[in-house]
Amino acid sequence: MKKSFAGKWVVGALTASLAAAPVFANQPDFAHISTTGYGEIQAKPDMAEFSVRVVQSQMDADQAKQGVDSVVDKFLDGLTKNGIDKADIQSSNLYLSPQYHYPEKGKPELIGYRASRTVTVQVMDLDKLNNYLDLALESGINQVDNIQLKVKDEGQYQEAARMAAIKDAQSKASSLAKGFEQQLGNVWRIEYRQQMNQPVVMRAMAMDSKAESNSYQDSVITIRDRVDVTYRIGE
Template identity: 65%
Template structure:
């Protein structure tokens, strides 16, 4: 085998090189990517009630009643208390700004939010219907998730490791070098975002089946430096 001077074969993004201090021996640096496609089986959604009235007390009472009714409906439909939370009241004065003169106080806007974890995705529409019936007037978002996130993440991680190894072997063979042992591994678990459905007003019907046909792509990545034997 030919002698190898101090050089490196690198297959990675520019960002990957900033991760490693460049070693002084012959090496190959690769970045492995892995992903797993999963079907969501649970969800988390956040809804909000917004009311504007002439007085602060009236706005507060209206919003509090809607939230209390919705929480009661969730409980009566079997949702555990650990699976929903409600925010504190947020109250802001509303002003009219005439072209001339001082701003005029015209009322108060009160808002409260409720976040619900749905253990069974098939019940998501049911809970959204409850929110609508109880006076909730905004859906902030719907996040689709998988219960066994750790298992899917492990599959994506192993796929990333396999990808890094395959790239390193291919490069070594292509340049007629002998791949040595792994010298360094840099791993930071990918921050996978759940599928986020669009925000909507409660008076507009959403596509009932849109989230049921969705998939979640869980990704992972690993940066590896291999020694080259010469």
């Protein structure tokens, strides 16, 4: 099945240079042109990953543990019943720490125990993201650590951005050679510098109110790539 890209081509105007420009660490000893090509693809998110946490403080360590485990178990059961594959759920181990009061004088006083667990969920149907966040709230989860918006076929978008970067480098080299009345020769060296792509990250929030329900619908993910190329000239 043929797939189309949910975005538009964007190629940045970037500098290119003749011979002496320090694009590469080791410069060749013949006439050349070094160019840097950049490409970008803008894509609409179609999946998400979110991490939520339940935190409870109790005087007794076992009570704190049981309270947190009960909330997590309820949330995990609700996720599977609502169509989330178990492979798309990660649940951390319990973190339990004693809490102390430190008076100005005297020894620290134990005032209870703080227990917490984190659950990370990958959502393949973005339209259901809010339903799963509501389920977290209903289960007793009291904190959202983050929500990341992503694309499923990032590899294809990355390939498209890479081809845009290659075309950008070629276009600059041809333009420079023509402008300086030089004959553009073969490629002498290629250095690939893939850019780090960041998903759209929504702000962390407390679960005392519902997440902003539609704040992700207009979000755009920018996928970038870069290539450095050196051409021989005058041959």
